Amino acid sequence: MIFHVCTLFPEMIENACATSIFGRGMKAGHIRLDTVNIRDFSINNYNRVDDYPYGGGAGMVMEPEPIFRAVKSVTDGCEKPVRVIYMTPQAEILSQTKVEELAREEELVLLCGRYEGIDERVLQEVVTDYVSIGDYVLTGGELPALVLMDAVARFVPGVLNNEESSQVESLQDNLLEYPQYTRPEVWHGKPVPPVLLTGDHKKITAWRYAASRQRTMERRPDLMKKALQVTAMYTGGETAAKAAALLCDAVSNYGSVMDYNRNKLKKQILKLGPGDLAVFVAEDGEELLSAISRMRPGNTPCAAYLPASATEEEMEALCAGLTAKGFSVIASGFYSEEIDEEEASLLALALRKILWKG
Numbered sequence: 001m002i003f004h005v006c007t008l009f010p011e012m013i014e015n016a017c018a019t020s021i022f023g024r025g026m027k028a029g030h031i032r033l034d035t036v037n038i039r040d041f042s043i044n045n046y047n048r049v050d051d052y053p054y055g056g057g058a059g060m061v062m063e064p065e066p067i068f069r070a071v072k073s074v075t076d077g078c079e080k081p082v083r084v085i086y087m088t089p090q091a092e093i094l095s096q097t098k099v100e101e102l103a104r105e106e107e108l109v110l111l112c113g114r115y116e117g118i119d120e121r122v123l124q125e126v127v128t129d130y131v132s133i134g135d136y137v138l139t140g141g142e143l144p145a146l147v148l149m150d151a152v153a154r155f156v157p158g159v160l161n162n163e164e165s166s167q168v169e170s171l172q173d174n175l176l177e178y179p180q181y182t183r184p185e186v187w188h189g190k191p192v193p194p195v196l197l198t199g200d201h202k203k204i205t206a207w208r209y210a211a212s213r214q215r216t217m218e219r220r221p222d223l224m225k226k227a228l229q230v231t232a233m234y235t236g237g238e239t240a241a242k243a244a245a246l247l248c249d250a251v252s253n254y255g256s257v258m259d260y261n262r263n264k265l266k267k268q269i270l271k272l273g274p275g276d277l278a279v280f281v282a283e284d285g286e287e288l289l290s291a292i293s294r295m296r297p298g299n300t301p302c303a304a305y306l307p308a309s310a311t312e313e314e315m316e317a318l319c320a321g322l323t324a325k326g327f328s329v330i331a332s333g334f335y336s337e338e339i340d341e342e343e344a345s346l347l348a349l350a351l352r353k354i355l356w357k358g
């Protein structure tokens with residue numbers, strides 16, 4: 001990943017990037033940082049890059065031409081079209097989904113403003129994405145750019161080691177992380193929750209899921225309506241089973257997979273609510289629809305996946321069948337015979353973008 005940062009304070013970016021995990025990722029060659037000093041593209045004497053705002057008012061506005069030239073100096077050297085992100089509080093707030101989307105790019109251009117802002121006309125010409133980091137005002141876009149780069153870098157292959165990688169998925173269920181404990185077993189009279197000492201991983205996962213939900217309820221009740229219980233259900237052979245398992249893992253840390261080839265499951269009446277997310281994977285759409293005929297959705301969102309060999313008509317028929325049953329089909333996609341984690345995460349990202357809109 002190459003980060004190009006256009007700023008009036010390149011040393012602020014360089015210093016912060018040199019340390020810790022980000023610095024290690026740069027040294028190892030996984031991340032490259034290229035700072036561009038907007039002042040080097042000033043078009044007047046005194047290296048001025050700002051001027052008084054038309055219409056009056058306090059503060060200064062950054063002139064369009066130096067910014068245009070600074071950004072152009074970067075994009076001219078890029079082979080593919082590259083996203084230019086303007087850090088501004090007048091924008092959508094950065095989310096984990098957006099971070100993962102940006103991490104799929106090979107290069108990013110980050111534009112940091114100072115003063116009261118940037119002439120609107122150059123923004124219209126060069127900017128592809130507007131990103132804020134929260135509803136508060138900072139003196140410039142440099143700290144937000146660093147926040148974005150740090151969050152994106154975690155998804156760049158090789159940047160995190162194995163231990164650090166296990167943290168990658170923490171926000172994907174829209175739940176806060178569960179509490180953590182280390183030695184000693186009793187500290188200030190407070191014992192570690194006993195289940196964590198049992199070595200029973202099923203129980204530990206269940207405890208952590210419950211603890212995550214409770215913590216989210218207490219601290220971020222607004223997130224709860226986005227915290228869906230994921231169930232992946234499939235019919236068909238090995239590839240469908242594999243696709244269901246991979247998709248389930250890519251969407252949730254706490255999802256479960258159900259094999260609807262089994263008659264026992266087909267006969268059960270499974271009730272689903274609006275807090276569930278059903279992920280259907282079918283080798284054959286009609287077969288799946290008949291297998292889940294006894295399922296009772298209640299305003300339940302779902303996603304439908306068919307093999308790449310299936311036609312658009314088959315997909316339409318499956319989605320129509322699911323809708324008729326009472327599901328709300330929010331996404332659909334085709335999986336390949338060779339589906340792997342990478343493909344599943346791409347399909348899951350598309351689903352999450354629709355589900356949680358950022």
Ligand code: 6GU
Pocket residue numbers: 086087088089131132133134135136137138139140141144
């Ligand atoms: Cl991206 N820029 C500035 N200047 N202030 C902010 C911000 C960005 N996000 C939140 N506050």
